[in-house]
Amino acid sequence: MPGQSVGVVQAQHFHFAQPLTLRSGTTLPAYDLAVETYGSLNAAKSNAILVCHALSGHHHLAGHYADQPDNLGWWDNIVGPGRPLDTDRYFIVGVNNLGGCHGSTGPTTLNPATGKPWGADFPIVAVSDWVETQARLADLFGIDAWAAVMGGSLGGMQALRWTISHPQRVRNALIIASAPKLTAQNIAFNDVARQAILTDPEFHGGHYYEYGVRPVRGLKLARMLGHITYLSDDQMGEKFGRELRHDRFTFNYDVQFEVESYLRYQGDKFAGYFDANTYLLMTKALDYFDPARLDNGNFVQAMARAHPQTNFFVASFSTDWRFSPARSREIVAALLANGRQVSYAEIDLNFGHDSFLMEDAYYHALVDAFLRNITL
Amino acid sequence: MPGQSVGVVQAQHFHFAQPLTLRSGTTLPAYDLAVETYGSLNAAKSNAILVCHALSGHHHLAGHYADQPDNLGWWDNIVGPGRPLDTDRYFIVGVNNLGGCHGSTGPTTLNPATGKPWGADFPIVAVSDWVETQARLADLFGIDAWAAVMGGSLGGMQALRWTISHPQRVRNALIIASAPKLTAQNIAFNDVARQAILTDPEFHGGHYYEYGVRPVRGLKLARMLGHITYLSDDQMGEKFGRELRHDRFTFNYDVQFEVESYLRYQGDKFAGYFDANTYLLMTKALDYFDPARLDNGNFVQAMARAHPQTNFFVASFSTDWRFSPARSREIVAALLANGRQVSYAEIDLNFGHDSFLMEDAYYHALVDAFLRNITL
Numbered sequence: 001m002p003g004q005s006v007g008v009v010q011a012q013h014f015h016f017a018q019p020l021t022l023r024s025g026t027t028l029p030a031y032d033l034a035v036e037t038y039g040s041l042n043a044a045k046s047n048a049i050l051v052c053h054a055l056s057g058h059h060h061l062a063g064h065y066a067d068q069p070d071n072l073g074w075w076d077n078i079v080g081p082g083r084p085l086d087t088d089r090y091f092i093v094g095v096n097n098l099g100g101c102h103g104s105t106g107p108t109t110l111n112p113a114t115g116k117p118w119g120a121d122f123p124i125v126a127v128s129d130w131v132e133t134q135a136r137l138a139d140l141f142g143i144d145a146w147a148a149v150m151g152g153s154l155g156g157m158q159a160l161r162w163t164i165s166h167p168q169r170v171r172n173a174l175i176i177a178s179a180p181k182l183t184a185q186n187i188a189f190n191d192v193a194r195q196a197i198l199t200d201p202e203f204h205g206g207h208y209y210e211y212g213v214r215p216v217r218g219l220k221l222a223r224m225l226g227h228i229t230y231l232s233d234d235q236m237g238e239k240f241g242r243e244l245r246h247d248r249f250t251f252n253y254d255v256q257f258e259v260e261s262y263l264r265y266q267g268d269k270f271a272g273y274f275d276a277n278t279y280l281l282m283t284k285a286l287d288y289f290d291p292a293r294l295d296n297g298n299f300v301q302a303m304a305r306a307h308p309q310t311n312f313f314v315a316s317f318s319t320d321w322r323f324s325p326a327r328s329r330e331i332v333a334a335l336l337a338n339g340r341q342v343s344y345a346e347i348d349l350n351f352g353h354d355s356f357l358m359e360d361a362y363y364h365a366l367v368d369a370f371l372r373n374i375t376l
Numbered sequence: 377m378p379g380q381s382v383g384v385v386q387a388q389h390f391h392f393a394q395p396l397t398l399r400s401g402t403t404l405p406a407y408d409l410a411v412e413t414y415g416s417l418n419a420a421k422s423n424a425i426l427v428c429h430a431l432s433g434h435h436h437l438a439g440h441y442a443d444q445p446d447n448l449g450w451w452d453n454i455v456g457p458g459r460p461l462d463t464d465r466y467f468i469v470g471v472n473n474l475g476g477c478h479g480s481t482g483p484t485t486l487n488p489a490t491g492k493p494w495g496a497d498f499p500i501v502a503v504s505d506w507v508e509t510q511a512r513l514a515d516l517f518g519i520d521a522w523a524a525v526m527g528g529s530l531g532g533m534q535a536l537r538w539t540i541s542h543p544q545r546v547r548n549a550l551i552i553a554s555a556p557k558l559t560a561q562n563i564a565f566n567d568v569a570r571q572a573i574l575t576d577p578e579f580h581g582g583h584y585y586e587y588g589v590r591p592v593r594g595l596k597l598a599r600m601l602g603h604i605t606y607l608s609d610d611q612m613g614e615k616f617g618r619e620l621r622h623d624r625f626t627f628n629y630d631v632q633f634e635v636e637s638y639l640r641y642q643g644d645k646f647a648g649y650f651d652a653n654t655y656l657l658m659t660k661a662l663d664y665f666d667p668a669r670l671d672n673g674n675f676v677q678a679m680a681r682a683h684p685q686t687n688f689f690v691a692s693f694s695t696d697w698r699f700s701p702a703r704s705r706e707i708v709a710a711l712l713a714n715g716r717q718v719s720y721a722e723i724d725l726n727f728g729h730d731s732f733l734m735e736d737a738y739y740h741a742l743v744d745a746f747l748r749n750i751t752l
Contacts, residue, residue, distance in 0.1 A: 024627035124627040184612035184635040185604060191636045192600045195643075198629055199593045201577055217575040224568045225601065228561060236560040242666065249664055251400035251500040253574055253656065256663065259560040260567045267571075280629065287632065288625055290618065 003082030006038045009063035009073070013103060016136055023126035023288075029112070033137060034059045034096040034103025038079055039087030041141065047376045048091045048143045050134060051075065052151035052158035055226070055282045056274060058102035061094035077359040084368035089376070090147065098133050099125045099281045107277030108209070120206020124281050127157050127289045131165045134158070138169065147374050150174035152356035153323065154282065157289045160331065164291055167307035172374055174313040174367065177320055177356040179327035180299050180334070181290040186322065189229055190283040193222035197276045206277050219276045220267035227266050232319035232352035303334040312342040313370045315363070317355035343370060379458030382414045385439035385449070389479060392512055399502035399664075405488070409513060410435045410472040410479025414455055415463035417517065423752045424467045424519045426510060427451065428527035428534035431602070431658045432650060434478035437470035438463075453735040460744040465752070466523065474509050475501045475657045483653030484585070496582020500657050503533050503665045507541045510534070514545065523750055526550035528732035529699060530658065533665045536707065540667055543683035548750055550689040550743065553696055553732040555703035556675050556710070557666040562698065565605055566659040569598035573652045582653050595652045596643035603642050608695035608728035679710040688718040689746045691739070693731035719746060 012035045021027045036059045041048060051061055053074070062079035064071050073094075079085040085092050096104040099122060107122040114121075138146065149159045149170050156178025162170045182190070197203055200218030204211050228236075240259035255261045295301035306312075312335055316328035325346045335342040345366050349355035355363075388411045397403045412435045417424060427437055429450070438455035440447050449470075455461040461468050472480040475498060483498040490497075514522065525535045525546050532554025538546045558566070573579055576594030580587050604612075616635035631637045671677035682688075688711055692704035701722045711718040723739050725731035731739075 024625075181618065183609060184616040184618065184633070185609045187618070187633050188604045188612065188635050188639055191639060192597060192604065194629060195600065195640070196572065196597055199597070221568060221572055221575070221597065224564075224571065228564045228568065233559060233561045236564065240560040242557065242560065242563070249400075251660075253570060253660075257560070257563050259564050263564055263567060264571070284627075284629075
């Protein structure tokens, strides 16, 4: 891998005492955000890049904690000295989104009104709400405009939303493996995942913390299903094919094929650490995202709100069937219809939707080239 | 719809007292099959067509029962006087597969050894086992060779297996929306569905009958997931798009989008009547199907077992991503490599995998033309 890791990092926690009225109409009196930063903010505060996370991500983008050398950040391969998100040049910011379960205020944290975990009482948040919390974080750092806002999948939706919520504050936007809104099929997969959690008897209406249990069965199913949709059919075929776990058909319901073993393992691992209420609200943020609603469904008109000087980088992956290249081209078309500057890449990578997380020389060179062109 | 329905029909039940050793090695001492037939068997017994069902199907192909006028057979649109499976010309046979839950011996019927329902003790059956039970049914009718064996999806796998298990007894085989074996992705979807059922606390290790409950939550999830994979992305988009159930975002976990309402309704309906143990074993039959195993993975060699005089009709649907046209072309290629007679059609229909069940003039005309060429 070219470049270096950022090495040992530390999370920070910021308290925001100003009330926040959410898209749903609910007002949060205050909240905390867990944040990590890498590199140094320059004197002009013009070199900051915000990296937004997807469904199961968080603020720990890069490097590792002193006491957890194996806990590498989820996008470590792209962040560091000499890497595309070059910490010698940029000040990189990762945030755990509001409603998350990695240190920011969310269902697992205490509701000051009750002294108990928020659980299902934590309000459903929208992508636009996240953008507001990130804007307040920028204020706190004294950053007037991000050099770039960047994200993949649900993270890309946040980058897109930034350009129309705060057009003056985004000089460049990198929207990767994303979509202007979910399709009916996307929503349907999300709803199956939610139903798996909501109908788990250990969900207890979202207040499982008080019962000393967790809806691990439902969360495991949700993750197994999600995982299938993040991978490509071809990749699963190459990786697992019909390989058997043992060398013969067993004619029972234990693991028979390697792919079952892999999926169940992934499901168990995820259900072991992720919070089910956070999973639910993240999927709702995905479902609800639809900036064209600002303009009666006219996405071209919605994107006219982007600043004429904002440069866009849009990328998609050939084998991504969850957010297919066609969905990225919708974004590109709306930008071009508004005469906006946009670079678009459709990248041949075999990892389905997960491609955006992968280290690939061509993909990373494109990101690198785009970012090197930014004048600080 | 051209042609007519067969009108009022009656199911028959046949008892088979000869033990059957299954692919798994287990021996069933005896079993019953629920069967429906339409039209008349001719004197030469040369006009019989066996129609094999898919995962959730059964023997009730066509017509309705006298006391259930709305309970139309699942493939009524193709069976009847003047329809492609013309009952003026053919004797059509539908069977509920062994292990089913519509009258044939299966998990819901009594295990003579215990006097209780078989439940999870019912052995997992393979496609080749079904072919054996169907061969014995043919014996009972005195049918030496089927004019045709036909099926879609898992039903197509049975038709395919017939041509290599009993090559002399299949004069024509119609293999529709099927595949020579499942992909890793197919298996993965099946395993998520199974895990939903197996981990439902009301599954009780498959012996839920004794507890007066049913794993309806798991079965509903399995069906919702299955349903997404039977439809095409485009069709879901056209049918539901992002239509809201109510006219505004509600920011809770009730039904928000129409597609959620539809899926949950389909899941509830199915979970209300279908048996979870049957669902499990049907998905395993799908996973295990792989006739190339007879020849160390060489599918071309496996298909060499088909009779040189057997004519094949293979069809796939452009929007079927569960069993894509590429999978049907694998079957065609293996047949052509063996110099077998094969007609292949790739049909543009917008209903995904479910297309094979739909009434479409072009599709039905192709089936009709193929069947009219059969010399009785």
